[in-house]
Amino acid sequence: MARIIPLIFISVILFALFKKVNVYEGFTKGIGEAARFVFSLLPCLCAVFMMCELFEQSHISDKLTELLSPVFGALGIPRELTKLVLIKPFSGSGSLAYLTDIIETYGADSYIARCACVCYGSSETVFYISAVYFAGLKVKRLHYPVFCAIAASLISTVVACLICKTL
Amino acid sequence: MNAIFTGIFLLSAAILCFIAPDAFLTSLLDGAQNAAKTAFMLFGVYAVWMGLSAVAEKSGLSRGAAKLLAPLTKKCFKSDDEEANGYVAMNLACNLLGLGGAATPYAVKAVKLFDRDKNSFAQKLLFVINATSVQILPATVIALRAGYHSANPADIFLPSLICTAVSTAAGILLFLAGRPWRE
Numbered sequence: 293m294a295r296i297i298p299l300i301f302i303s304v305i306l307f308a309l310f311k312k313v314n315v316y317e318g319f320t321k322g323i324g325e326a327a328r329f330v331f332s333l334l335p336c337l338c339a340v341f342m343m344c345e346l347f348e349q350s351h352i353s354d355k356l357t358e359l360l361s362p363v364f365g366a367l368g369i370p371r372e373l374t375k376l377v378l379i380k381p382f383s384g385s386g387s388l389a390y391l392t393d394i395i396e397t398y399g400a401d402s403y404i405a406r407c408a409c410v411c412y413g414s415s416e417t418v419f420y421i422s423a424v425y426f427a428g429l430k431v432k433r434l435h436y437p438v439f440c441a442i443a444a445s446l447i448s449t450v451v452a453c454l455i456c457k458t459l
Numbered sequence: 460m461n462a463i464f465t466g467i468f469l470l471s472a473a474i475l476c477f478i479a480p481d482a483f484l485t486s487l488l489d490g491a492q493n494a495a496k497t498a499f500m501l502f503g504v505y506a507v508w509m510g511l512s513a514v515a516e517k518s519g520l521s522r523g524a525a526k527l528l529a530p531l532t533k534k535c536f537k538s539d540d541e542e543a544n545g546y547v548a549m550n551l552a553c554n555l556l557g558l559g560g561a562a563t564p565y566a567v568k569a570v571k572l573f574d575r576d577k578n579s580f581a582q583k584l585l586f587v588i589n590a591t592s593v594q595i596l597p598a599t600v601i602a603l604r605a606g607y608h609s610a611n612p613a614d615i616f617l618p619s620l621i622c623t624a625v626s627t628a629a630g631i632l633l634f635l636a637g638r639p640w641r642e
Contacts, residue, residue, distance in 0.1 A: 297601065297613065304511055308518035315514055322513025326505035330498050337498055342490035343464055346471035349479070349486045382463060385497060392497075392603065400609035409604060409615050413597030414622035418590045424563065425570050425586055437583040440633040441590035448591075448626030452618060459618045 337385045344379070344386050367446075368453050372404050373411060377449055380411070381418040381442060388412070403456060410452040415445040504602050512553070524552035536573075536581040543572035547585060554593045562589070584634065591630035592623050 308315050347353045353375060360378070361371035369377065372394065380387040391412045398404045418441045422434060475483045515521050528548040538544055546569035553562035566589055573581045597619045604612035 297596075297598075300596070301511060304515050304518070304520060307520055308514050311518040313514065313518045318514040318517040319510040321517075322510035323506045325513065326502060326509040329509070330502045330505060333501070334494065334498050338491050338494040339464065341494040341497070342487045343467050343471075345486040345490035345493070346475065346483075347467055349482050350471035350474040351478075352467070352471055352474065385494070385501075388501075388599075389493065389497060391600075392500075395603065395607045400604045400607040400612070405604075406615055406618070409597070409600045410618045410622050413594065413600045413615070413619040414592050414626050416590045416592040421563075421590045422586065425567060425589070426582075429570070429574050429582075431574070431579055431582055434583075436637055437587050437634060438590075440587050440630050440637070443633055444587075444591045444626045444630035447629045448622045451625045452622045455618050455621060 333385070340383045340386050341389065344383075344389065367450050369449055370404055370407060370453065372398070373408055373449075373453075376408055377411060377446075380415050381445065382420065384417040384420065387417075407453050407456045410456055411449045414448045414452060416441070418442055418445065504599050507602070508598050521549060521552060524548070524555075528552060536578070536584060538573065538576065538578055538581050540572055540576050540578070543569050543576065543578075543581070546572065547581075550585070550589070551593065554589065555595050580638075584631070587630045587634045588627060591626040593627050594623055595620060597623075 305315055308318065356378070357371070357374045361374045364374050364377065365371060376387055376390045376394065379390060391408055394408045395405045418438060422438055426434065472483060475486070512521070526548070528551055529544060532544045532547045532551070533539070536544065536547060538547075546565045550562045550565035550569060553565065566585060569585060570582050573579070573585070597615065600615065600619070601612050604615070
């Protein structure tokens with residue numbers, strides 16, 4: 293399974309060579325886009341991180357986690373993941389910070405960290421996406437699609453915690 | 460996002476004002492510094508994947524994938540707008556390859572075109588698909604696990620694949636099931 297990633301790189305580059313594309317130029321162009329993308333992300337990233345830090349330091353997050361973890365526990369979601377599941381729909385960068393924190397605390401190969409990785413990988417920043425996609429458009433009745441996306445994420449989180457026990 | 464940010468900020472600031480006024484400014488500074496650190500880390504991850512995706516795009520590999528998916532998009536999104544369908548195909552192709560960052564611009568373009576066609580079904584369906592994550596290769600997470608010395612960073616591949624399929628299927632089913640009563 294670990295061979296998948298190098299194999300993807302090799303096949304894409306071989307195909308590019310076959311098509312006589314300048315691989316180095318293409319790669320650097322992509323990295324340039326990455327730099328601009330990250331830079332454009334920085335203001336949001338910074339504001340959200342400040343908010344998360346305040347959220348944490350004022351112990352609101354602990355109270356909320358305490359309040360909701362029995363509910364999540366009943367669904368089979370470990371309490372360590374409550375915060376990650378709560379923040380993911382709002383902020384990719386915020387949840388990435390929690391994910392990094394979880395991996396650091398419990399170790400990359402622990403059940404909690406693997407669960408967190410699968411949950412993170414199989415859900416999206418629903419509210420952020422709805423803001424980006426529909427910015428400036430007058431689309432009516434967006435509540436239902438947003439609800440569908442959130443409900444689906446919760447279902448897949450429950451499934452993730454189940455299958456990480458065996459796989 | 461505005462309401463959430465303002466609400467949490469004010470509430471946290473008010474609580475900190477009582478329990479630990481000194482922690483307020485340090486929290487903000489810590490947050491900003493963490494953001495800078497994360498941005499560097501993210502740059503590393505995106506540099507790798509967007510570099511590769513640029514090569515795939517230049518060689519026509521991405522366009523080929525889009526062509527392959529075109530008949531499917533036409534049927535599923537009830538759209539005859541070829542330009543918009545092309546963007547949808549590119550968006551799905553990038554998503555499947557785990558290039559979420561590359562996928563977003565295509566989706567935004569497609570949603571704008573669907574708006575012109577007054578095809579709100581396609582807009583919402585594309586949103587649900589994207590908002591439930593359709594990636595085959597969770598590249599960011601695998602890179603992150605490798606960074607933290609996992610014995611086998613890619614061993615979450617199969618669970619992730621199952622979960623991403625479950626979430627997208629559940630999202631689409633819910634969306635389609637609820638539609639007759641909503642529209």
